[in-house]
Amino acid sequence: MEQNPIGSSESNENNQSPTINEWSYKCQTTNNDNFEQTLVETFNDSSINDNSNAGRHEGHSDFTISENTQNLWNNQYESKDNQDNKDNSGYRRGGRGVFNKTNHSRSSIEKSWGHDFSNNFQSNSGNTRGRGRGRNFTKKFNEENNSFGDESNNSFNNQNGITATGYRGRGRGGHRGRGGRFRENSGGFYDNDGDGLKIKENKHSVPYIPPDIENEESIAGIEAGLNFDKYETIEVKVSGTDPPKSVTSFHSSGLQEVLLENLSLNKFSTSTPIQNYSIPIVIAGRDLMASAQTGSGKTAAFVLPILHNLLENPTSLVYDENHCEPQVVIMAPTRELVVQICECVWKFSKGTDIRNGLLYGGTSVGHQKSKILQRGVHILTATPGRLNDFVEKGIVTFSSIKYFVLDEADRMLQMGFKQDIERVLKHPTMPPNNKRQTLMFSATFASDIQYMAKSYLKPDYIFVAVGEIGGACKDVVQTILQVGKFKKKETLLNLLKEMDDCQGTIVFVELKRTADYTAAYLSEMDFPTTSIHGDREQPEREQALNDLKKKKMKVLVATAVAARGLDIKGINHVVNFDLPKTIDEYVHRIGRTGRLGNAGKAISFFDPEVDGQLAPELIRILSNAEQEIPSWLNDAAAHMCATPAFGDFNDIRTNVEVTSEMVATEEEECW
Numbered sequence: 001m002e003q004n005p006i007g008s009s010e011s012n013e014n015n016q017s018p019t020i021n022e023w024s025y026k027c028q029t030t031n032n033d034n035f036e037q038t039l040v041e042t043f044n045d046s047s048i049n050d051n052s053n054a055g056r057h058e059g060h061s062d063f064t065i066s067e068n069t070q071n072l073w074n075n076q077y078e079s080k081d082n083q084d085n086k087d088n089s090g091y092r093r094g095g096r097g098v099f100n101k102t103n104h105s106r107s108s109i110e111k112s113w114g115h116d117f118s119n120n121f122q123s124n125s126g127n128t129r130g131r132g133r134g135r136n137f138t139k140k141f142n143e144e145n146n147s148f149g150d151e152s153n154n155s156f157n158n159q160n161g162i163t164a165t166g167y168r169g170r171g172r173g174g175h176r177g178r179g180g181r182f183r184e185n186s187g188g189f190y191d192n193d194g195d196g197l198k199i200k201e202n203k204h205s206v207p208y209i210p211p212d213i214e215n216e217e218s219i220a221g222i223e224a225g226l227n228f229d230k231y232e233t234i235e236v237k238v239s240g241t242d243p244p245k246s247v248t249s250f251h252s253s254g255l256q257e258v259l260l261e262n263l264s265l266n267k268f269s270t271s272t273p274i275q276n277y278s279i280p281i282v283i284a285g286r287d288l289m290a291s292a293q294t295g296s297g298k299t300a301a302f303v304l305p306i307l308h309n310l311l312e313n314p315t316s317l318v319y320d321e322n323h324c325e326p327q328v329v330i331m332a333p334t335r336e337l338v339v340q341i342c343e344c345v346w347k348f349s350k351g352t353d354i355r356n357g358l359l360y361g362g363t364s365v366g367h368q369k370s371k372i373l374q375r376g377v378h379i380l381t382a383t384p385g386r387l388n389d390f391v392e393k394g395i396v397t398f399s400s401i402k403y404f405v406l407d408e409a410d411r412m413l414q415m416g417f418k419q420d421i422e423r424v425l426k427h428p429t430m431p432p433n434n435k436r437q438t439l440m441f442s443a444t445f446a447s448d449i450q451y452m453a454k455s456y457l458k459p460d461y462i463f464v465a466v467g468e469i470g471g472a473c474k475d476v477v478q479t480i481l482q483v484g485k486f487k488k489k490e491t492l493l494n495l496l497k498e499m500d501d502c503q504g505t506i507v508f509v510e511l512k513r514t515a516d517y518t519a520a521y522l523s524e525m526d527f528p529t530t531s532i533h534g535d536r537e538q539p540e541r542e543q544a545l546n547d548l549k550k551k552k553m554k555v556l557v558a559t560a561v562a563a564r565g566l567d568i569k570g571i572n573h574v575v576n577f578d579l580p581k582t583i584d585e586y587v588h589r590i591g592r593t594g595r596l597g598n599a600g601k602a603i604s605f606f607d608p609e610v611d612g613q614l615a616p617e618l619i620r621i622l623s624n625a626e627q628e629i630p631s632w633l634n635d636a637a638a639h640m641c642a643t644p645a646f647g648d649f650n651d652i653r654t655n656v657e658v659t660s661e662m663v664a665t666e667e668e669e670c671w
């Protein structure tokens with residue numbers, strides 16, 4: 001097994017000798033002066049040894065580590081500011097952060113700081129420059145083993161310019177036995193996670209090791225809702241020569257017994273139309289382009305027949321200490337989505353010899369490399385940037401490929417990803433399309449993308465469309481409100497207040513900083529809120545989703561990064577605080593609710609000054625999904641159609657003044 005890390009930045013996590021009593025702090029400004037101040041403090045407190053993953057940050061030192069581990073938490077810390085901030089969300093206002101030891105109980109701190117206090121310490125207050133005396137105690141105390149061992153990330157982030165970064169100690173209290181984590185935030189450092197991103201603030205230099213897929217419970221899917229039976233009534237169109245006949249159930253599909261057992265373990269009793277059509281097509285060895293509405297089970301529709309075929313015709317895995325040859329590559333546009341797909345593969349391949357691998361950015365290259373090289377992988381699920389990184393290094397080659405799958409295929413073939421997909425498909429080791437099976441799935445498939453996608457498929461590929469291609473899920477009640485930009489905040493707040501319970505709400509915004517501000521604002525208004533966007537570090541992104549899943553947070557504010565594919569139980573509302581640029585994106589966003597026959601609600605703020613060009617398409621989507629169309633929207637659409645510029649649909653926001661740093665660019669968001 002390959003033990004050596006790739007790249008120098010990983011050396012920290014592989015250094016076996018703990019830096020027991022040594023703590024290094026860097027307080028760096030993120031402004032252009034490149035001011036850097038490094039504070040190095042050495043503590044000789046032997047009691048720290050056992051829990052030396054604990055770390056801390058401070059702008060100015062008025063903090064001392066207590067005498068022993070127990071005292072560390074017995075003498076609790078409290079933020080004076082916290083009383084005012086009422087922050088339960090991981091978002092914090094005010095940058096003073098003077099934390100004093102008090103005799104408060106730990107639980108009171110957890111309560112007042114929120115679960116995420118050490119994970120995401122951010123000042124959003126705008127007038128705290130120079131006063132950044134806060135510090136972040138970076139490890140929560142684990143009462144079970146008397147040590148510090150959570151996944152917090154050593155960050156103190158004052159948005160006014162000072163960012164303290166910490167070198168987490170290493171030792172026995174660690175995160176799965178590895179060492180600490182180092183965060184650079186000065187703007188002058190390259191990360192080495194291979195996800196293709198350039199210098200980016202707020203990224204770990206020593207990458208994150210994500211948790212392994214844990215258990216069935218943690219990845220349990222959504223349960224079928226009352227409208228599940230309506231799937232039967234949806235019209236299905238199939239084109240292509242001699243398409244294999246569809247089936248009517250999992251049992252009649254001829255899937256291997258072990259897969260049927262796993263289906264029943266996962267409460268998949270009735271198959272959905274896309275599964276009924278895709279399973280026989282893939283089993284028969286045909287290429288497939290398939291479209292079906294959001295939340296209707298497309299993932300299982302490709303995972304199950306692939307697993308079946310691998311089990312029916314097993315071939316030896318090729319791998320050694322330097323490289324591996326997956327037999328299946330599944331690609332998807334976002335990190336969180338590839339994790340989810342891999343979980344699906346994992347739960348259906350249980351009890352078989354199928355080995356799964358996962359590659360995505362924002363995580364440790366060394367860890368992922370050692371994982372896939374340890375035992376080889378049949379099925380590799382990956383984001384494009386990280387996969388190409390591994391391909392360029394020769395760690396992954398494609399000579400054994402039997403299946404190539406693009407989930408969210410239309411997105412994968414658009415700008416930002418297309419080149420990466422081509423690099424994979426044109427790799428010298430990749431079998432040509434007549435020597436592999438290629439499968440493409442999405443809820444949306446614009447005709448130009450379909451046309452482009454054809455070139456990657458065998459000429460006799462099958463096209464399956466369940467319902468309207470690109471249509472919205474009819475189980476989502478869509479409401480469009482006319483809201484100008486200055487009224488959005490207030491309208492959002494009122495909406496949340498009017499809900500019986502806003503648990504499970506995703507608020508979509510266009511800009512990363514809007515995501516931060518909105519999340520901070522809602523937190524202050526007593527709605528536990530977290531956020532996900534491209535500037536958040538990977539552990540924070542995963543934490544945000546977990547917090548929503550586990551109902552620690554009620555609201556998730558998200559950019560495009562969460563628009564596609566994410567399957568989270570209990571999402572009852574989607575709010576488009578900002579409408580997206582394209583109607584397809586709208587369909588995917590509102591599809592985060594109303595999944596698998598469950599009811600959902602989507603409320604969108606339509607700002608006539610910005611969203612006008614979306615009106616005609618919005619009306620089409622609403623009308624096809626049998627939704628109410630406000631008369632003012634008809635007027636807006638009529639006005640737009642009369643405007644000569646109409647038709648330049650992908651360019652609807654060119655009149656908005658935004659700088660490149662403000663925009664959550666698709667590439668950045670989706671990798």
Ligand SMILES: Nc1ncnc2c1ncn2[C@@H]1O[C@H](COP(=O)(O)OP(=O)(O)OP(=O)(O)O)[C@@H](O)[C@H]1O
Pocket residue numbers: 220221222223224267268269270271272275292293294295296297298299300442443564565566567591595596
């Ligand atoms: N036949 C089934 N029986 C029970 N649950 C199912 C079935 N098929 C899928 N599911 C569950 O339904 C949910 C939605 O499935 P999935 O995420 O594959 O939808 P999708 O069509 O890919 O959606 P999107 O277009 O948003 O990516 C998941 O929680 C999945 O576990």
